[in-house]
Amino acid sequence: MQATLTITPAQLPGVLLHVTVVRPVFLWGAPGIGKSSLVRDFADSLGLECVTLLGTQLAPEDLIGVPELVGGRSRFAPPESIARTEPYCLFLDELNASAPEVQKAFYSLILDRRLGTYELPEGSVVIGAGNRATDNALARPMASALVNRLVHVHLRASSTDWLVWAANNGIHPWVVDYLVQRPDHLWSAPPKTEEPFSTPRAWHMLSDVMHSYGESLDEETLGLLAYGTLTGAHASAFRAYVKTVRHAYDLDAVLKGDAPWPRRPEDRDLLYFLSETFRARLIKELPADRRGVSTRGRELAFRAKALLVELAEISLECAQLVIASDVDGVPVLPTWFLVEVGRDLPRLVAARN
Incomplete structure (x- = not known):
């Protein structure tokens, strides 16, 4: 039906x-x-x-x-x-x-x-x-x-409703904080093959086993549990998020210039997570109409262009991920920002060189 x-x-x-x-x-x-x-x-x-x-x-x-x-x-x-x-x-x-x-x-x-x-x-x-x-x-x-x-x-899944419930029902704080940043990862459509996929129930199960392990939960085991309960892409992103928490390495630090983009090959999952979070931040904070941009928004747009240049030097794929259109080919970032990126990036690249 x-x-x-x-x-x-x-x-x-x-x-x-x-x-x-x-x-x-x-x-x-x-x-x-x-x-x-x-x-x-x-x-x-x-x-x-x-x-x-x-x-x-x-x-x-x-x-x-x-x-x-x-x-x-x-x-x-x-x-x-x-x-x-x-x-x-x-x-x-x-x-x-x-x-x-x-x-x-x-x-x-x-x-x-x-x-x-x-x-x-x-x-x-x-x-x-x-x-x-x-x-x-x-x-x-x-x-x-x-x-x-x-x-x-x-009935449809609602991240807002679930997060309210989760905050009062002992869901692991890492799970709650991650889904506050990525509410679109709460649920994914069931796959056609036999593999785990993300649902509110799956996140609840992951939270329970994380609580069971407590402080003894190492990175490898966390990956095993995440991939055993969630959609693969969500499991990878959540694992990278936990790495940022444990090492005090988050997007805000990158935006402020207090930390660089991670460059080590073993931190590639972290780079992908930060890139996706960067994209989500731009979607959330940059208005569709340039006339509605606040001072904070202008500062974010200016900083974002420089960060895109730095990101492209490490991984062109990750830089493209930030500004990519959706699955239907429709831009998700404001058109005015994408125009500025196309206009200013060559100058920023030349300045870095």
Whole structure:
């Protein structure tokens, strides 16, 4: 299912609060962006127990129950996990990954809140969740009859929301500080091959194992852990960031002239990280219109041109990375700055020579 409009994790509780009281909701989203945790937190906020059923681990009889004789007649006895007397949140995780027969077994439960003679207690809510087929995750086509029984909400990852959560939930400070600088690295699209990729869940896992190692975490082990949880490019950049922290070597020091660009071959990952951070800083602080440039912005633009010359002497690739267009060929840095770079760089190169 394709998303026309999406919401962030911070917006989700408000939507669920108004919708789930009248209709069941299906929450779509990429793997690892926190769908399950958000549903459990929502249930807790209502004071409801969250009962989770995994669609991939269910058979039809796990829902409709097994027949029993009562007063000489047979009836289906729903499972104890569902047949409760107090209101609760029924969370159907990976619903669209379940077999077609299981999906059919959910029809009456989702639409009529009923299984045989058992009816969900008043005040209960039903929420389903699953990944999209485009996420390269296990997902089966959802029958139109089931699609039409649910209100569909599409969730997207939000670095702002996640960083607020991370600051209050013990996420490793290096992870938090890195993603403050590179919020675009919080999430990446699932790859078509079997390899790690960056998600809020992946960063949380990396944080946990970093905490486990503590001060004994060396550079090689950090690289092993980062590459084992994140997208390769993000792992390399994070490893380089940690190197800057440990050696008090950051972009601000380079901008101020207190430190040069790293030149040693073994610091090439650090040079790439600083180049990407330099690019991100220019994108963030230089306005699109030259008339809106502040004094600080003019100073940054002037210093940036000199630093580009120095960077090109070490690695032309890194210098090109700073001013490169996006994947669609559209410039991401302001046009006026790129014009100045093209105009002034030959003079700056001649002055250095």
